Amino acid sequence: MPHKVYFIGAGPGDPELLTLRGLRALQGCHTVFAPTPYEETFAEHLADKAIFVPFEFYFDELLERIRALLQEGPVAFLVPGDLTFYAPFQGLIDTLGETAEVIPGVGTxxxxxxxxxxxxxxxxxxxxxxxxxxxxxxxxxxxxxxxxxxxxxxxxxxxxxxxxxxxxxxxxxxxxxxxxxxxxxxxxxxxxxxxxxxxxxxxxxxxxxxxxxxxxxxxxxxxxxxxxxxxxxAAQEDGTWWDYRRENIWQYHDSA
Ligand SMILES: C[S@@+](CC[C@H](N)C(=O)[O-])C[C@H]1O[C@@H](n2cnc3c(N)ncnc32)[C@H](O)[C@@H]1O
Structure with a gap:
């Protein structure tokens, strides 16, 4: 099977917020594109891997590099937060098509x-x-x-x-x-x-x-x-909405 490029939702920067699926994908890749400060905060997961900063390349250079690296094995991108909002990786993902796999993460x-x-x-x-x-x-x-x-x-x-x-x-x-x-x-x-x-x-x-x-x-x-x-x-919630839902939504589910 051809190798994949994994766009891994890496969370706001703390590796504790990486998902299990993201960690597994990262462990399987020997090449990782990591924006700053992820090369530092994820250091324990990046030992022995080749690290590149994605934003140091123009788009076509980056694609060429990715395609060359894919000959050797799967490639990972650490996506700050995740793809859902304000992520610059859509062009890569669309161009790579089936080769790209997106793994959701914890957004900021x-x-x-x-x-x-x-x-x-x-x-x-x-x-x-x-x-x-x-x-x-x-x-x-x-x-x-x-x-x-x-x-x-x-x-x-x-x-x-x-x-x-x-x-x-x-x-x-x-x-x-x-x-x-x-x-x-x-x-x-x-x-x-x-x-x-x-x-x-x-x-x-x-x-x-x-x-x-x-x-x-x-x-x-x-x-x-x-x-x-x-x-x-600053709002403080009490039990009113809990009981409203219990009365009007959840209990119908219980008796269904
Ligand atoms: C290019 S957007 C990336 C958003 C990212 N895709 C997400 O899902 O959170 C960068 C902005 O996200 C927010 N951000 C990203 N990481 C953050 C962090 N560790 N702490 C606070 N804000 C952060 C800031 O508003 C920053 O200007």
Whole structure:
């Protein structure tokens, strides 16, 4: 059987969050394309393997390299989080066709929800959770702005933020029309992890002069910081919805 290229959802960076299927695929590959910082954080799983940084190649060079490596054995890519959101590997996967296999992983959104111990929707509090990024909203007239999604009842998960904190907060405040809880999750599961929780009123002060979004840096690479905003972050749930579901949903299942 021809060898495969495995696009392994590697989680936010902590190898403890690799799935068993991802680990098995990785163990079977002698060549791994690993974006920084995965070559360091996954070091114990990468010993004796040839490691390449995928973003050091142009697309055609990369394909040529992959096809040459496939003559020797299967090849792995460690996909930050996983393929579901903001992953740059779609062109490779489509071009490789049947040769590509995608293994799901723990997205940063999942790991952030666990770290904050908050579900991102909550009956009566949050009606929709929206994944977005100011980098991808576009700047054509008529393109939506962050403020258009920042509505009461929406939880926002903001990836790859490139707005300075005061500007981000002003945009969110315009949309929500009031103070709401916000959390910054920086380098989740990695050395240097920091979690800053607050509200739109105090988060800029709480951030202080820490540059969580690489605003001051020359680098155009997105910072490893996820922003979560919405009332669900501070809501406290009691047993009301549990009993409602018990009464109206689950017990019909029990008697079926
Ligand atoms: C190109 S996207 C990759 C998203 C990835 N496919 C996923 O499923 O999580 C990069 C953005 O994901 C978020 N991110 C990725 N890893 C993170 C981490 N360890 N801690 C916090 N945010 C992270 C940040 O918003 C960062 O700018």
């Amino acid at each position: 959104a999942n790991a952030a929800s666990a770290r904050l111990k908050k579900t991102l929707d909550l009956p009566g509090v949050c009606k929709s959770a929206i994944i977005t990024s100011p980098r991808t909203l576009g700047d054509e007239p008529g393109d939506p702005k962050l403020r258009d999604y920042a509505r009461p009842g929406n939880t926002l998960l903001i990836y790859m933020n490139n707005l300075p904190p005061a500007e981000l907060v002003s945009e969110l405040r315009t949309g929500y029309g009031r103070d709401v809880p916000i959390a910054l999750v920086h380098r989740l599961g990695l050395p240097g992890e920091e979690i800053v929780r607050g509200t739109l009123d105090d988060i800029v002060e709480k951030i202080g002069d820490r540059d969580f979004f690489n605003i001051a840096s020359q680098s155009r690479k997105p910072a490893l910081t996820l922003v979560l905003v919405g009332d669900t972050l």
